[in-house]
Amino acid sequence: MLHVGLTGNIATGKSYASMKFAELGAHVIDADRIVHGLLARGTKTQKKVVGAFGDEILCSDGSIDRKILGKIVFCDPEKRLLLNRLTHPAVGAEILRKIFSLEKISAGGIIVVEAALMVEAGSYNNYHRLVVVSCDPALQVSRLMDRDDLAFEEAKARIESQMPMEEKLKLADYTIDTSGTLKQTNLQVESIYRDLLIQEIHIREREN
Numbered sequence: 001m002l003h004v005g006l007t008g009n010i011a012t013g014k015s016y017a018s019m020k021f022a023e024l025g026a027h028v029i030d031a032d033r034i035v036h037g038l039l040a041r042g043t044k045t046q047k048k049v050v051g052a053f054g055d056e057i058l059c060s061d062g063s064i065d066r067k068i069l070g071k072i073v074f075c076d077p078e079k080r081l082l083l084n085r086l087t088h089p090a091v092g093a094e095i096l097r098k099i100f101s102l103e104k105i106s107a108g109g110i111i112v113v114e115a116a117l118m119v120e121a122g123s124y125n126n127y128h129r130l131v132v133v134s135c136d137p138a139l140q141v142s143r144l145m146d147r148d149d150l151a152f153e154e155a156k157a158r159i160e161s162q163m164p165m166e167e168k169l170k171l172a173d174y175t176i177d178t179s180g181t182l183k184q185t186n187l188q189v190e191s192i193y194r195d196l197l198i199q200e201i202h203i204r205e206r207e208n
Contacts, residue, residue, distance in 0.1 A: 002110045002200035007118040008133030009162045011144035013178030018114040020189040031115035039064045132172035136179040
């Protein structure tokens with residue numbers, strides 16, 4: 001199977017792009033969804049995170065309030081690194097488990113792993129190809145403000161806390177610019193997927 005990493009900064013349209021890849025037939029693994037599961041009440045990872053950040057990040061039902069946790073880590077680089085150290089090993093292990101399960105079912109196909117911090121963590125090197133999603137910076141701020149109900153300065157601070165988009169684009173095998181219409185984004189995804197299908201066939205032929 002062809003392993004494809006899909007990344008991009010916050011509010012650039014990663015989830016929409018991965019959804020379109022799934023509609024075209026790719027097997028999509030969403031790292032953020034994995035994190036949700038790992039932070040569920042009672043898990044080992046959840047207990048580690050609460051131990052490091054305190055009970056103030058908990059909701060009344062004992063689950064982690066990701067908005068509160070987000071405000072803490074986006075304002076403090078050291079705490080952001082701490083959270084990454086506590087969660088990334090478990091996330092990486094679960095991604096590998098899911099890839100292994102998919103490859104047991106089928107020898108062919110395309111696996112797309114969507115993860116925001118793929119470049120920062122260095123895990124982009126684990127994939128055959130890397131797709132980076134980006135958009136106009138002003139649009140990115142607007143999207144983040146609307147999505148997370150943030151003030152302009154809050155949204156801007158969260159974006160600036162991440163690796164510059166230009167650095168990720170330098171590493172990309174493919175780029176998707178979501179600044180235009182949905183149709184324009186869809187056409188980019190479809191074009192990339194057609195090319196990935198060809199490469200997946202070549203990889204299978206070499207392996208056989």
